[in-house]
Amino acid sequence: MADTASTRDRLLDAFEQVLIAHGSRAATLDAVAAAAGVSKGGLLYHFKNKAALEAGQHARLRALGEADIAAMRAAPEGAAEYYLAESVSSGGALDRALIASARLAEDAGEQDTVLDDLRAAWYDVLLAELGDPALAHVIQLIGDGMYYNAVAGSRDEGALEHAREILSRLRG
Template identity: 50%
Template sequence: MTTQPSARDRVLSAYEDLLIGDGPRAATLDAVAAAAGVSKGGLLYHFKSKEALTEGLLAKLRGYAELDFAAMAQDPEGCAKYYVRTSVFGDTPFDRAIVAAHRLIQSDDDAVRHVFAELHARWFELILSDIGDPAVARAVMLLGDGLYFNATLFGFPTVVASPANAQEKVDVASLLEVVDRMRSGTRS
């Protein structure tokens, strides 16, 4: 027996869906309520305003990020490799929260921008604790961010092992080898 998500969770999911699919302008309170299958009064019971709805999305994003930070800190291959390996868009709940929040940045939402700055600072701290060199840690972050950006923008598929057609797929395993070379300071 599956349990139905709460009305609050349905509202947040509907807000994410509208932000991802149609953008911030389309994610009105009326549209979110309709997509969630609740009345506008039901939506307002959980979220008093659109700002409160955004705060709910950001709280959800922070919750997923905390789980990610914990997994990253415990990864046996290290924080740097974890960051690159997991910077592939997988349409997970965390990915969806990230993309939805990114859509809000397009409408100049400073609260969202602030949360992303916090998250990036935490990822950077973890990578730096693993790598030890700020410039290399920043390069690892940019590598991971580039992977994520390209996957969300262009839909590049990724593979763990060497791909049959390297021009069409991003080989994450080869990028992890690059992280090892960056860590050791060797060039090839």
């Protein structure tokens, strides 16, 4: 029901899109309102100031991230496989929210802990499955690396296959 998305949700979508495509400097109230097809006044009805818009973005990431962690715990292929596969940016809602919040986090001095919290939760699940702190840590770093490359827009073909191959060597 993309057509029936609330204006509030469309504003958050637009904020994400501008953050991802053009960075935080470009994500002004004017630009976000225009991308969402509303006026600046319309935006400010839903989010009383820019801090509220940023908080809305972080809250969206938190909800998506917590759902993902539950899915990772339940993944039949195992948490490590699941984690690596999802770290390849697929343009999904979680990817987009992660990139957008990461860009905001660079400007604001540690105002929202969602990124740190999610990272810690993913690590816990990896460690519970693998039972090896060094391996769990390195799997997370590989995921971060794939995520970094996706954000930078670099084509990084074969990353997932290569990561899977190395993972199997380490487990075998």
